Amino acid sequence: MTATIGPTTPRGARRPRGARRTAVAWLFLAPFALVFLLYTAIPTVAALGFSLTDLRGTDLRHPLAVNFTGIHNYLRLLEDPSFLRDILNTVLFVAVGVPLTMGFGFALALALNSGIRRLRGTFRTVFFAPVVTNVVAVAMIWQYAFNAGGTVNKVLGAIGFAGPNWLDDTHLAMPVVIALGVWRNFGIAMVLFLAGLQAVPQDVYEAASLDGAGRWRQLRHITLPLLMPTTLMVSVLLTVFYLQVFDEPYLLTNGGPLGSTESVALYTYHQFGAGEFGMSSAASFVTLLLVTLVSIVQFRMLRPRA
Amino acid sequence: MTTIAAPRNAEMTGERTQRRRRSVARPLLYGALVLCALLTMLPFVWVTSGSLRSLDEIRSDPGAWLPQHVTLDNFLRLFQTEGFGRFLVNSIVVAVIVVAGNIVAASAAGYALAKLDFAAKRIAFGAVMAAMMVPFTTVFVTQFVITVDLGLADTLTGIALPGAALPLSVFIMRQYALSVPDELLEAARIDGAGEFRIFFRIFLPLAGPAVATITIMSFLYSWNNFIWPLIVAQSTSSYTLPVGLAATSQAAAHVTDYGLMLAGAIVVMLPVLVLFLFLQRYFVQGISGTGMR
The missing domain is CATH 1.10.3720.10 (MetI-like)
Structure with missing residues (x-):
């Protein structure tokens, strides 16, 4: 659709090359990206999620026992003199x-x-x-x-x-x-x-x-x-x-x-x-x-x- | 003549006063530097003299600065300690996995970020920077849960994996790759070489210094890493040297076996310090280039 606006052939010819380039580049990035996802990205998001629950070490095998508790943990922190x-x-x-x-x-x-x-x-x-x-x-x-x-x-x-x-x-x-x-x-x-x-x-x-x-x-x-x-x-x-x-x-x-x-x-x-x-x-x-x-x-x- | 001579004279007297001031300041400066150096070295002095003293000697006079009788008894006892050889081997295995992982992952990623043009490149680079910033305490709980889920708890792979692609290494490689001229890669591209061929045949042979820095930085990270192995290793069979040493010293704490602790401290410190003495340039480059260990 958009291709009809511009000169068709050069753009059409370049596009698959761009996609291929991106795929190759991401292959280069894959090992780092995998470790990053597994050990930085997911953990950061999950930590935010965990902080809003009453997750305990003993719950790891029973995920359904975990309750969403909102900002309860943060309130507890503020009330904890040792924190x-x-x-x-x-x-x-x-x-x-x-x-x-x-x-x-x-x-x-x-x-x-x-x-x-x-x-x-x-x-x-x-x-x-x-x-x-x-x-x-x-x-x-x-x-x-x-x-x-x-x-x-x-x-x-x-x-x-x-x-x-x-x-x-x-x-x-x-x-x-x-x-x-x-x-x-x-x-x-x-x-x-x-x-x-x-x-x-x-x-x-x-x-x-x-x-x-x-x-x-x-x-x-x-x-x-x-x-x-x-x-x-x-x-x-x-x-x-x-x-x-x-x-x-x-x-x-x-x-x-x-x-x-x-x-x-x-x-x-x-x-x-x-x-x-x-x-x-x-x-x-x-x-x-x-x-x-x-x-x-x-x-x-x-x-x-x- | 006179107009030239006047400023020259002024210059010379200026030089002379500066030299006079220096001759007073120099010894003071050196004195201060030597004092600071000695203070910095104190822990190394303590550990060397302490590890060479017998247990009886340490018990009877814990604060003595020099051994009365030099003995290697502490080191002998250390190597006979249950599991110590195991800790040493574990530390080496973990370091090998971490260094190999970093060389592979960081060379590829750093090269792509510097030399390839692709969609979402800014996001990828942002991820590298973000990964350097996220505090370890924020992620370690989930990292541990993931490690358990992958069945890697209490394994050396589980200890090594999070450090196997350090953002620091990617950053070092990217900075280095930026300095490699595009013309070299472009020429190969025109000759019809594929991207992987260009990477392996043209870029990697040029990337020696960056690979060396990455090797050293990731070895330093792995060898000195303490909290993560402490969390993942649950049985002594997967303890690394720092974890084993901390455990040994805690077990020895009620009998305060300082001799054993100090001998252990030397064994842990020495490999890195020796490497540092010979390859200082790479350590300083790696750390000052990013400000991180």
Whole structure:
């Protein structure tokens, strides 16, 4: 029908080729698409569905026993003091962990980009090594170092402080958990900042130093403004990471003592472990919501510059 | 002459003050960097010295920084521990499946997204980006239900499958494929080569660096992955190394067998750290290119 409007032969000839091309391309995409459908697309939609039901682990063989409960799970979450506490814990992890991670990463990137030659590669290797180190292994090392009689307290004892039992203290466990997060991730921030710094054209600095601008003013008026897109990208990336924090608290304290280090992700996992699949899905959707919000903010902030 | 000499002089004095300032700043900068490096290395120091101390020594003085008598006893006990060899083999098998899957799936998908023209291409690329964003906690309950339904619970395939086509790998391959000139592929097309032939004969041989990055990134993901294997593996026969190690340490926790835990930590960490030392470029490229592990 539409073909009669335009020149018939070339269009008619191109169409089957286009369809064939699309089929070939989707054959290339098939393995990824299959895994994506099975393990990302369907689970995301299903999680939303589950969160509106009273699905329990024991219902998996009796799907008909599951009831639609609307937003009941979400209301239960809002009434659960431990969930609200876990949201605060997660926000604390983000609010303290992100600036610390970025601060260390940025300072080290500046130092490595200041024109030093000797040992530069070695330093970069050392600072990046935590990023690739297995978290289960590191968590064990930290437990060994932070136990009541451990190496950390030995140092404190040598300078006259009685060291506490870090991971058993409701006030001190969280700082240790955050420190592990920072240790594991500042290398990522450093590498991303290094890439950003190397993209700043060198002649801008030369011009500024001819105008008599010192190191500090160059940093404030040239480096920081030009690095803004990188800074935003790193902060959003880390925020999205840290909103989902699981490994560090699970392995160091399993959320304890008294829930003082339980994150939203850990709450989700504990609900799952208790067989409360509906509640677990609802809690996980709160994480998805937070992550999506942060990403939208990112796109809003980046768009006018890009 | 004089007009030229004046600015040159200014330049030289400027250079000199800068050099003077540097000569003060340099040692300070190096001092700070060395201090940071030492702090970063502390856990590696702890694990090395701790794993070489005997159990008695650790018990009597848990906080000592150096072993009094160096011993490999912890490693011997570790390898005699029930199931440890099994965990190691499982981790390797899962990593092989994951890496192979990623090379196949990501090369094909990344190539299609960069170099082929087809319907719903934007949707396909959107799916890759979305898959990188969806939190693991949102999907793992259903992933587990699906794994059970497929009869893959407590199997190594069930552990490996969700990671067998990481969106990260597809993204890396797509970015790389974009840099391959269209003319190369177009020339082959004019010669009458089919799309698959072009992919295998022309594109893949050029994609070495991207394949290397994908291999390393997906190995890193698989070897270090912890929560998912923890959920899927229900019996010790399908534990991977991190899961087995965590279980061993939890079992050892009431007797606090730190010697065994630290020796295990070394065995888990070492392969990746050695790879990292030799192939650092690929690690840094893979992670900084996408900001993800």
